[in-house]
């Protein structure tokens with residue numbers, strides 16, 4: 001993952017703005033969307049493992065209703081929806097990164113996930129604050145100042161540092177401290193050198209979507225292999241196709257205006273993110289609890 005990240009950094013130096021944007025859309029729509037495209041099968045498999053029997057059709061209905069609710073929320077209270085989206089995404093990124101490496105009590109675990117993931121997101125927002133202000137303004141009609149991103153980043157950083165230090169002192173964190181710190185440094189450099197979209201994309205695809213895909217394969221098929229990946233592709237293809245077509249539908253409707261497209265991409269991501277975070281949180285807890293299906297301990 002480090003090699004792919006450095007390669008991404010190298011690409012960001014060489015590619016022009018247009019090529020960076022195209023590469024980012026391609027990566028987000030391929031791996032990014034793919035890692036959320038199997039959610040209905042995942043919740044079905046999870047329920048079966050827990051002895052609950054419901055048809056896939058019921059899950060599809062609940063899933064679609066959830067997406068409809070999120071879209072309505074974005075329509076009626078866009079700012080509130082955006083805040084909820086960012087908070088939940090922070091938690092989700094943190095959970096993916098730390099799930100197998102920490103042993104806090106459940107509440108403090110959730111706080112740590114949230115602080116870590118939100119810290120990463122606010123690094124992106126702070127470094128690109130002018131662009132982010134425009135995008136958030138376009139979605140919600142509210143313009144937050146550059147100071148706001150700076151202050152929130154510092155606050156999150158301080159809280160994270162305190163909990164991290166306590167976790168180390170009390171032995172709740174099983175990881176290489178300097179490596180994790182180095183990673184945060186690398187992320188900062190990437191966000192600073194690449195465009196907003198490519199910076200987010202490098203983190204989202206390499207450090208979130210790919211590890212999540214591997215966890216899902218292990219959960220669904222008990223192994224990580226080329227064969228399991230093909231099975232995964234087969235079962236998620238239809239959902240992936242519908243999502244990508246949905247995105248292009250929005251694109252055709254809104255035109256090729258880059259600003260609009262980024263806002264559309266965010267609302268689109270948000271709609272599939274809410275149910276995805278819920279499902280993945282169940283799955284990660286299951287993977288951690290069941291040592292036989294745990295990935296890389």
Ligand SMILES: CC1=C(/C=C/C(C)=C/C=C/C(C)=C/C=O)C(C)(C)CCC1
Pocket residue numbers: 036085086088089092093121124132135136196200266269273276
């Ligand atoms: C608001 C905002 C952004 C945040 C995107 C987020 C928060 C995405 C989360 C995606 C998830 C969690 C997907 C599912 O796994 C961007 C794109 C950086 C651009 C600037 C404005």
